[in-house]
Amino acid sequence: MGLEKLHPFDSGKWGKVINFLKEANLVTDDSIVRAQEAREDDLLVVHTRQYLNRLKKHILESFEEWSFVVATITEIPPVLFLPNFLVQRKVLRPLRIQTGGTIMAGKLAIERGWAINIGGGFHHCSGDRGGGFCAYADITLTIKFLFERMEGVSRATIIDLDAHQGNGHERDFMDDKRVYIMDVYNRYIYPGDGFAKRAISRKVELEWGTEDAEYLQKVKAHVEAALDEVKSDIIIYNAGTDILYGDPLGGLAISPQGIIERDEIVFRAAWKHQIPILMVTSGGYMKRTARIIADSILNLYHVGLIDTDLAIEEAGST
Numbered sequence: 001m002g003l004e005k006l007h008p009f010d011s012g013k014w015g016k017v018i019n020f021l022k023e024a025n026l027v028t029d030d031s032i033v034r035a036q037e038a039r040e041d042d043l044l045v046v047h048t049r050q051y052l053n054r055l056k057k058h059i060l061e062s063f064e065e066w067s068f069v070v071a072t073i074t075e076i077p078p079v080l081f082l083p084n085f086l087v088q089r090k091v092l093r094p095l096r097i098q099t100g101g102t103i104m105a106g107k108l109a110i111e112r113g114w115a116i117n118i119g120g121g122f123h124h125c126s127g128d129r130g131g132g133f134c135a136y137a138d139i140t141l142t143i144k145f146l147f148e149r150m151e152g153v154s155r156a157t158i159i160d161l162d163a164h165q166g167n168g169h170e171r172d173f174m175d176d177k178r179v180y181i182m183d184v185y186n187r188y189i190y191p192g193d194g195f196a197k198r199a200i201s202r203k204v205e206l207e208w209g210t211e212d213a214e215y216l217q218k219v220k221a222h223v224e225a226a227l228d229e230v231k232s233d234i235i236i237y238n239a240g241t242d243i244l245y246g247d248p249l250g251g252l253a254i255s256p257q258g259i260i261e262r263d264e265i266v267f268r269a270a271w272k273h274q275i276p277i278l279m280v281t282s283g284g285y286m287k288r289t290a291r292i293i294a295d296s297i298l299n300l301y302h303v304g305l306i307d308t309d310l311a312i313e314e315a316g317s318t
């Protein structure tokens with residue numbers, strides 16, 4: 001659509017990751033689980049009908065007003081100038097497919113010990129409001145689905161390592177003791193949501209330009225401590241790559257190798273504690289991002305942290 005030229009945004013990131021993984025023979029079309037679009041009934045598990053109607057009301061009202069709502073939520077100003085049916089098809093439907101993917105990956109993670117959704121991680125969206133390129137609250141939805149539909153899942157830990165504070169899931173689980181939230185983010189950037197911060201059990205606020213050594217030391221210490229603190233049935237790992245050096249939104253200075261090591265630290269801790277882990281890719285839309293995500297997943301495979309033999313049966317219903 002040319003949209004990506006108007007916004008600091010690699011909208012092809014997700015497909016590129018899949019292609020890199022195919023080139024490396026890690027996945028094939030047969031072994032990839034294709035995401036299904038989240039339907040209205042699914043979305044209503046978390047979202048209010050009023051919120052969903054705001055996204056849909058283009059049918060009844062002017063294109064311009066509705067597009068304005070979507071542009072505000074997605075932070076893609078050019079959306080303002082697109083006719084509405086294109087916004088629906090090119091922006092919201094892909095987000096619903098990614099949302100469905102996170103839910104499916106949650107179920108797979110419980111069954112197999114791990115799953116990665118190449119997409120999702122819309123951590124600024126809560127049940128009644130969107131923001132920061134997040135229109136659907138996929139993390140909240142997935143946790144609620146698992147609590148309601150998967151036997152033995154009654155506690156969840158969110159490890160949010162995107163450069164931004166995950167205020168969406170924080171608002172959704174503000175008073176829910178079943179969900180433990182650890183959040184590591186640049187303290188000076190969007191969204192700076194003081195109210196949502198009250199839901200964070202383990203808060204690690206970073207300074208501008210934080211580099212690998214300090215970052216990885218903090219991530220390792222706090223992930224270990226978080227998993228020791230409560231025994232959860234599932235980890236939702238929001239693996240945003242906007243911590244990368246030079247990212248125009250994140251303001252941190254982590255190297256590609258640092259991102260690979262970070263993901264390894266989190267998966268290794270999950271494995272050590274025998275807790276199923278679901279990873280979503282969240283923010284980070286630089287040209288180099290897709291290659292880094294693929295390299296990190298390949299690394300997880302090569303060090304033996306993701307594999308069909310990764311058995312969690314021994315831990316029973318951890």
Ligand SMILES: [Zn+2]
Pocket residue numbers: 162163164240242283284
């Ligand atoms: Zn972010």
